[in-house]
Amino acid sequence: MTATEADTNLSVGQRATLLEVVDLSTTFRTERGMVHAVDGVTFTLDRGRTLGIVGESGSGKTVLSRSIMGLLSGKNVIRTGSVKYEGTEIIGYSAKQMSNVWGAEMSMVFQDPMTSLNPVMKIGKQITESLRRHLGVDKDEADKTAIALLKSVGIPAPEQRLGEYPHQLSGGMRQRVTISIALACGPKILFADEPTTALDVTVQAQILDLLDEQQRERHMAMILVTHDLGVVRTRADEIIVMYGGKVVEQAPTSTLFASMKMPYTEALLRSIPRLDMPSHTRLDAIPGRPPNLISPPAGCNFAARCRYVQPRCLEERPPLVAAADPGHFYRCFFPVGTPEGDAALQANISAGTAVAAPATRSSTTSEES
Amino acid sequence: MRFVRKKLVQLIVVMLCVTFFSFLLLELLPGDTATTLCAGAGGTECIEQKTEEFHLNDPMPVRYVRWLGGVVTGDFGSSARNAQPVSEALQQRMPVTIELLLYSQFLALIIAVPVGIIAAQRAGGLFDRGSTGVLFLFLAIPNFMLALVLILIFPVKLKLLNAVGYTPFTENPLKSLGSLLLPAITLAAAEMATYMRLLRTDLIATMQEDYITMAKAKGMSPRHILLRHAFKPSSFSLITVIGLNFGRLIGGTLLVEVIFSINGLGKYTVDGILGRDYIPVQGAILVIALGYVLVNFAVDMIYAALDPRIRHARSLV
Ligand SMILES: Nc1ncnc2c1ncn2[C@@H]1O[C@H](COP(=O)(O)OP(=O)(O)OP(=O)(O)O)[C@@H](O)[C@H]1O
Ligand SMILES: [Mg+2]
Numbered sequence: 004m005t006a007t008e009a010d011t012n013l014s015v016g017q018r019a020t021l022l023e024v025v026d027l028s029t030t031f032r033t034e035r036g037m038v039h040a041v042d043g044v045t046f047t048l049d050r051g052r053t054l055g056i057v058g059e060s061g062s063g064k065t066v067l068s069r070s071i072m073g074l075l076s077g078k079n080v081i082r083t084g085s086v087k088y089e090g091t092e093i094i095g096y097s098a099k100q101m102s103n104v105w106g107a108e109m110s111m112v113f114q115d116p117m118t119s120l121n122p123v124m125k126i127g128k129q130i131t132e133s134l135r136r137h138l139g140v141d142k143d144e145a146d147k148t149a150i151a152l153l154k155s156v157g158i159p160a161p162e163q164r165l166g167e168y169p170h171q172l173s174g175g176m177r178q179r180v181t182i183s184i185a186l187a188c189g190p191k192i193l194f195a196d197e198p199t200t201a202l203d204v205t206v207q208a209q210i211l212d213l214l215d216e217q218q219r220e221r222h223m224a225m226i227l228v229t230h231d232l233g234v235v236r237t238r239a240d241e242i243i244v245m246y247g248g249k250v251v252e253q254a255p256t257s258t259l260f261a262s263m264k265m266p267y268t269e270a271l272l273r274s275i276p277r278l279d280m281p282s283h284t285r286l287d288a289i290p291g292r293p294p295n296l297i298s299p300p301a302g303c304n305f306a307a308r309c310r311y312v313q314p315r316c317l318e319e320r321p322p323l324v325a326a327a328d329p330g331h332f333y334r335c336f337f338p339v340g341t342p343e344g345d346a347a348l349q350a351n352i353s354a355g356t357a358v359a360a361p362a363t364r365s366s367t368t369s370e371e372s
Numbered sequence: 373m374r375f376v377r378k379k380l381v382q383l384i385v386v387m388l389c390v391t392f393f394s395f396l397l398l399e400l401l402p403g404d405t406a407t408t409l410c411a412g413a414g415g416t417e418c419i420e421q422k423t424e425e426f427h428l429n430d431p432m433p434v435r436y437v438r439w440l441g442g443v444v445t446g447d448f449g450s451s452a453r454n455a456q457p458v459s460e461a462l463q464q465r466m467p468v469t470i471e472l473l474l475y476s477q478f479l480a481l482i483i484a485v486p487v488g489i490i491a492a493q494r495a496g497g498l499f500d501r502g503s504t505g506v507l508f509l510f511l512a513i514p515n516f517m518l519a520l521v522l523i524l525i526f527p528v529k530l531k532l533l534n535a536v537g538y539t540p541f542t543e544n545p546l547k548s549l550g551s552l553l554l555p556a557i558t559l560a561a562a563e564m565a566t567y568m569r570l571l572r573t574d575l576i577a578t579m580q581e582d583y584i585t586m587a588k589a590k591g592m593s594p595r596h597i598l599l600r601h602a603f604k605p606s607s608f609s610l611i612t613v614i615g616l617n618f619g620r621l622i623g624g625t626l627l628v629e630v631i632f633s634i635n636g637l638g639k640y641t642v643d644g645i646l647g648r649d650y651i652p653v654q655g656a657i658l659v660i661a662l663g664y665v666l667v668n669f670a671v672d673m674i675y676a677a678l679d680p681r682i683r684h685a686r687s688l689v
Contacts, residue, residue, distance in 0.1 A: 074589055098594070106591035118582040123604050123679055132600075133590035168680040184590065 020090075021191060021224050022048040022071070027084035029063075029070040036297040040066040042248045043084070043323075046241070050191070053218065053225045055235030055256070057271065058245035061293045064228045065114065067245070068194045071226075072109055073101045088192075107137040110185040111194040112214075115201040116177035120169040127165030130184050137188040152183040156213060175206035179213065186217055193218065196228045211238065232271050236260060241330070244268045247294040247304040250323060254331035264326055264338035266311045303335070311337045311347040375686055379672075383665050390661040391654060395436045398650045404428060405452050408648040426452055439654060448658075449651035451644075458655035461640060466659060469636035471541055472552050472628070473621055476559035477614060483507075484564045488571030489598065495576050507565035519558045519631045526554060536633040555632045559625065563617060567610060574606035581605075604678055611678075615671035619664035 029041040041063045048054050056064050069075050071086055073093060086094050093104065113119035121129060130152060131145035140148065146165065153161035156179040169177055178198060185193055195214055199207035215238060218225050229235055235242055235256070242259050244252040244267065252265035263269055270289045291308035294300060300307065302317040309316065313336065321334045337347040406428055410418035423429055427438070442449055448458035487507070491500040510518075527535040533550060541548040578584065579602055587597045626638030637656055644653035676683045 069585075072589065074585055102588075102591045102593060104591070105589050111586070111589045113582055113586060115582065119586045121583040121587070121601050121605075122681060124601065132592060132596075136591055136593075168684075170681045170684070181586070184586075188591075 019050055020047050021050045021088070023085070023087040023090075024048075024071060025085040025087075027067070027070060027086060028082070029066055029075065030081040032079040032081065033297075038296045039299065040248050040296060041070055044243070044245075044250050046243060046253065048192070048224050048226065050224055051218075051222045052241070053227055053235075053239045055239030055242040056226060056228045056245060057230065057232055057235060057242060059230055059271070059289065059293060061296075062245040063248040063296075064230075064245060065196055066248075068111065068196050068226060068228055072105065072111060072194060073098075074105075074111075103137075106133045106190065107188045108190055109192045109194065110188070110190040111196060112178070112181050112185045112198045114197045116174055116181050117201065119181055120177055122169055124168075125165065126167055126169065126172075126180055130165075130180070130187055133184065134187050148187070149183075152187055153180070156180075156183045156186075156217070157209075158183070174202050175210065178202060178206075178210050182210070182213065182217070186221070189221065190223065192224045192226065194226045194228070197230065198227075199234075200230070232268075244271065247299065248296055249304060249334065250332070251305065251335075252333040253323075254326070254328065254333075258328045258331050262326070262328065262331075262340060264331070264333035264340070265335050266309045266337075266339055266344075267305045268333075269339050270308075270310075310351060311335075311339070311344055312351065313337055313347050379669055383662075383669075386665050387658065387661055391440070391658055392436060394654065394657045395432065395439070395650075398645070398653060399432050401645070401648070403648050405648045405650065409452060422452070439651065443658065448655045451652050452649045453647050458652050461652060462637075462655055462659055465635055465637050465640050467541065468538055468634060469622065469625055469629070469638065470663075471548070472555055472559070472625055472634070472636060473618060475549065475552055475556040476621070477563070477618070479556055480560035480563040480567055481614075483560075484567035485571060487564075488568040489575065489603070491568065492572045492575035492579070493594075493598065495572070500572070504565070504569065507568055510561040511565040513561065515558055515562065515627055516631060518561055519554070519628060522554045522557060523631075538634050552634070555625075555628045555634060558628050558631075559621065566613060570609045570613060571606060574609055575602055578602045578606040607678065608675065611671055611674055615667050618667040622660045622663045 024047070025045050027041060027044045028039070031038040031040060044067060046054065056067065058064050066075070070082055073086075073096060075082070076098065082094060084094065085092060088104065088108065093101070096104070120126070127146065127149055130149040131142070134140055134145040134148055135142070138145075149165060150161045153164055158164055158176060158179050164172075164180075169180070172180065178201075182198070193214075198214065199210050202210060211234065214225065214227070217223070227235055227239060232242075239256050241255050242253070243250055244259075244265060246267050252259065252263065252268045254263075259268070263272070267289075274289055289308055294304045294307075300317070302315075302319055303309070303312075303321050306312045306316040315336055319336070321336050323332050323334045325332055326338075335344075337344045405426055406419045406422035409422050427435060430438075439449060446459075448462070450457045451461070484507075487503045491497075491503055494500055523535045526532045533553060535554075537551060539547040539551045575598070579598075584597060584601055587601045592601070622637065624638070625636055626642055628634070629636040629639040630642070637659065641653055641656040641660075644650070644656065676686060
């Protein structure tokens with residue numbers, strides 16, 4: 004199936020909402036206090052579409068995706084809000100009920116393929132066990148499907164791989180295997196949690212392209228988690244920017260890049276890893292550290308690191324407000340590209356208090372509170 | 373192949389060291405074979421004759437080499453007290469001790485493994501804390517006390533099982549297991565708590581791994597995840613400790629063998645030492661050390677069987 008065919012199918016009446024998340028929060032009860040890892044996230048995802056979730060390390064991307072899937076268990080996890088899958092509320096589903104959703108309806112590709120495959124189980128078994136569980140096929144048929152899956156994700160000599168163990172494969176190959184496992188039962192939503200962060204730069208693009216291709220062929224929705232705005236720019240239909248567990252900006256991709264409002268999004272864009280950086284450079288390119296999730300600052304979470312910061316930002320917490328464009332939301336009193344924002348930035352620059360642009364960041368790391 | 377050769381060299385070195393040092397230690401014990409044999413009877417004439425017969429005046433290294441030479445050609449020597457060939461005695465007693473050991477470890481595991489698995493599923497829960505408490509109680513009871521209590525309950529009060537004696541396994545397996553049940557329980561009691569806690573702790577750690585969450589995200593059942601995904605990678609500490617315990621217990625069944633009058637290897641060794649009858653002791657030590665090395669070898673093989681990474685790393689060297 005080609006891209007245009009998929010798009011046509013999409014317009015032929017399948018443009019239904021697949022996933023509807025309303026005000027989802029996830030809190031961990033810990034010895035140090037309540038960790039508000041995800042706070043009030045709302046979005047909808049249509050069939051075949053891609054949602055990008057962007058944010059630096061610790062912003063709650065993994066917790067959000069696992070929380071939507073209901074993979075976080077334990078007495079110390081508190082989950083509130085609503086997650087509707089195909090119109091059915093799945094918060095409150097028991098693990099047993101969820102196990103029919105997991106793998107078959109939603110599945111996940113994890114951040115690190117070095118740890119997400121069982122080191123002592125053959126690759127073939129790791130693929131076929133869910134086939135047999137969800138599709139009820141016999142061993143021979145499951146093996147055949149597994150071989151076809153491995154071939155489709157670009158693994159050479161798939162027959163031979165079935166009998167091998169994860170450590171016999173390179174990182175990129177392992178991530179291809181985990182993708183084939185995630186795709187095995189034809190899920191309608193694929194969560195890809197930073198699927199390339201742990202891989203070499205050269206392999207990263209290959210894996211992202213593979214995900215694209217599979218998504219198009221299968222007409223599957225995808226939630227693509229990344230810390231790199233550049234990755235979702237060309238791949239996502241809508242983007243959610245997270246900071247300290249909160250959505251700070253949310254917009255259709257083209258709107259976001261045409262008129263971003265949130266200083267944090269702007270800072271993220273400035274800090275997109277460049278080719279001349281080492282491959283594991285993370286997004287601490289923005290001076291300062293992410294906020295404390297146990298006792299968040301009184302005002303805006305990002306104030307301590309913001310170039311636009313004003314006294315009001317330190318005292319009052321900005322709500323998520325709608326921008327002029329449909330579907331565009333942000334959380335800021337002095338948005339980028341508005342008269343208030345420009346004035347705030349100018350004031351800070353002339354007062355010499357603006358947190359410098361990333362290019363000269365090393366001299367300003369002391370700004371963090 | 374390189375691996376097997378390396379292990380063989382290791383085996384020979386260990387055997388030489390162990391037997392040499394045990395020879396040395398026995399040498400340092402007060403009293404000697406001749407005087408002990410002639411105690412009460414004979415007098416100096418007897419002592420001289422025995423000294424001559426067993427070459428007791430030769431320097432220790434000479435006697436060690438003579439003994440070693442015999443062992444290499446398959447002659448383990450004989451008891452100085454009753455002239456029974458050591459190889460014959462070992463043949464009689466080794467199966468008893470081996471059966472007792474396997475039996476006790478089996479009993480310990482059959483309790484510890486399921487309890488460990490259930491406890492890990494609800495760590496910190498009532499079952500976890502309760503079972504840990506009970507098993508540690510068994511750990512805390514001294515061996516000999518438990519043995520005596522068991523004897524009081526079963527053979528004495530309930531007239532079930534025999535307090536003493538042993539039926540060979542080859543003669544009547546069921547009766548044999550019955551005759552060793554109480555000694556095996558006595559030995560197992562102290563190990564259960566350790567085994568259960570080891571497995572439980574490793575399982576809890578394994579359940580935090582990404583690949584477990586991944587298995588869950590595939591929709592596999594908790595039972596499948598626990599048994600198929602988590603159990604194998606969680607059993608390494610347990611296997612290591614079982615291996616070490618086997619080594620320790622081959623010599624350590626002694627107390628239990630004495631209490632239950634079982635003629636095993638432990639009892640044979642002690643009788644030898646008390647009678648200053650060193651050749652049997654040397655034979656027993658040789659067998660115990662051999663068993664120890666073999667068990668460790670088996671543990672290595674089990675590691676390789678469980679973990680393909682070890683298997684492959686090994687085939688490369
Ligand atoms: N089980 C837990 N108990 C307590 N706190 C947790 C737990 N899991 C995650 N957190 C906290 O939640 C916050 C968000 O973590 P999360 O893993 O979602 O970040 P992330 O955006 O995925 O970062 P990265 O890019 O490093 O993967 C972190 O501060 C983390 O310490
Ligand atoms: Mg993450």
